[in-house]
Amino acid sequence: MTGTRIGPCALATAFVLLAAGPALAHSGAGVAGGLQSGLAHPLLGLDHLVAMVAVGLWGAFLGRPAIWLLPVVFPLVMALGAALGIAGMPLPMVEAGIALSGVVLGLVVLLAFRAPLWVAAVLVGLFAIFHGHAHGTELPEAANPLAYAAGFIVGTGLLHAAGILLGYLTLLPRGDWIVRAAGGVIALVGLAFLFGMA
Amino acid sequence: MIFGAAFALVAVLAARPAAAQQPLPGLPEQLLDGALAVAGHPGTLMTLAPLGVLLGLWRPDGARRTVPALFAGLVLGVFVAPALGPYGLSLALLGTALLAFLGLAARRLPGWVVQAVTLAMGALSAAAVIGPRGAAGLPQAALAGLGLGALILPAAASGVVVASLRWINDSWLRVVWMVGLSWIGALSLILAAFRLR
Numbered sequence: 326m327t328g329t330r331i332g333p334c335a336l337a338t339a340f341v342l343l344a345a346g347p348a349l350a351h352s353g354a355g356v357a358g359g360l361q362s363g364l365a366h367p368l369l370g371l372d373h374l375v376a377m378v379a380v381g382l383w384g385a386f387l388g389r390p391a392i393w394l395l396p397v398v399f400p401l402v403m404a405l406g407a408a409l410g411i412a413g414m415p416l417p418m419v420e421a422g423i424a425l426s427g428v429v430l431g432l433v434v435l436l437a438f439r440a441p442l443w444v445a446a447v448l449v450g451l452f453a454i455f456h457g458h459a460h461g462t463e464l465p466e467a468a469n470p471l472a473y474a475a476g477f478i479v480g481t482g483l484l485h486a487a488g489i490l491l492g493y494l495t496l497l498p499r500g501d502w503i504v505r506a507a508g509g510v511i512a513l514v515g516l517a518f519l520f521g522m523a
Numbered sequence: 524m525i526f527g528a529a530f531a532l533v534a535v536l537a538a539r540p541a542a543a544q545q546p547l548p549g550l551p552e553q554l555l556d557g558a559l560a561v562a563g564h565p566g567t568l569m570t571l572a573p574l575g576v577l578l579g580l581w582r583p584d585g586a587r588r589t590v591p592a593l594f595a596g597l598v599l600g601v602f603v604a605p606a607l608g609p610y611g612l613s614l615a616l617l618g619t620a621l622l623a624f625l626g627l628a629a630r631r632l633p634g635w636v637v638q639a640v641t642l643a644m645g646a647l648s649a650a651a652v653i654g655p656r657g658a659a660g661l662p663q664a665a666l667a668g669l670g671l672g673a674l675i676l677p678a679a680a681s682g683v684v685v686a687s688l689r690w691i692n693d694s695w696l697r698v699v700w701m702v703g704l705s706w707i708g709a710l711s712l713i714l715a716a717f718r719l720r
Contacts, residue, residue, distance in 0.1 A: 393698040394627065397705045401623055404709035408716035461716070474713040478706050 363476020381488020410461020427515025434508025557668020566651025575680025596645020623708020
């Protein structure tokens with residue numbers, strides 16, 4: 326075998342090995358593995374991550390009581406979506422809904438849209454169903470489904486908290502522009518997922 | 524009042540004629556086993572502890588006010604357990620998800636709603652832990668211990684919430700309890716979905 330053939334083979338092998346890496350996030354064994362996989366799912370999935378952070382950011386923009394109501398509503402409705410997924414009930418355009426959540430929630434942060442509380446709760450709840458359904462359809466394959474569920478609920482909560490903390494930048498001079506710019510980035514990431522560019 | 528109600532439950536259960544004559548040496552152990560089982564069974568741990576959190580968020584004396592409803596619910600649960608069959612635990616877990624939603628407006632909940640929810644959760648948790656075979660096959664002392672533990676658990680959870688809110692007088696702590704309640708509610712909903720699948 327010549328050196329010119331070994332190079333592409335080695336590159337292909339390395340590519341396959343690297344590409345196989347993310348799949349490990351859903352194959353942990355036992356309770357610890359399930360918990361780790363569940364935590365990793367929202368944290369490592371960029372489409373989930375940006376939407377969760379946007380919920381916290383928007384809550385921080387809207388102030389009380391939205392700042393705590395939205396992160397309390399989201400996991401509950403997300404669990405409802407997960408239950409639908411576990412039960413095998415199909416939900417159309419789940420991935421598109423998740424991507425759209427990034428676009429819409431990013432835009433409302435970018436535009437500093439001051440929606441009435443019930444509108445914000447309904448909007449966030451609607452998108453939570455898509456995120457939950459995506460988690461729910463993957464739950465049965467996890468090593469320990471309950472630990473996986475606990476992991477993704479806690480992971481989601483941590484991302485909301487991160488969004489709220491980022492939202493406190495609005496207290497700084499020109500801080501609201503930083504937060505609104507973050508909303509713009511989130512919307513762009515959502516658009517990238519929506520059009521299959523990410 | 525809690526201990527009075529618990530004593531009454533013990534008395535009611537111990538007065539049942541059929542299998543009341545258990546060997547005396549094992550009674551304290553059975554009572555203790557029953558009481559400790561409350562902390563280890565999802566049907567009680569994931570229903571009565573969140574109920575206690577809701578009661579603590581509702582009013583500082585929420586647990587005390589709802590003891591009669593909880594007691595009545597537990598007794599009711601003993602009788603409805605066979606009728607609910609294998610669905611007792613799933614229904615109790617769905618009830619916990621409802622508790623989490625109610626937690627959003629805990630302070631504004633009317634008294635009759637809290638009393639009704641407490642009665643329902645008491646019945647569902649008792650039915651969940653007793654199971655479809657009913658209470659007839661269980662040792663009486665263990666059943667009494669179970670009732671005792673089921674009365675103490677929400678009172679203890681409520682006590683922790685109330686004490687923490689008095690200790691750290693900050694509205695954020697209240698939010699933290701509500702977030703915790705929503706996470707438990709979400710987990711219960713998923714667990715129920717698994718059981719009903």
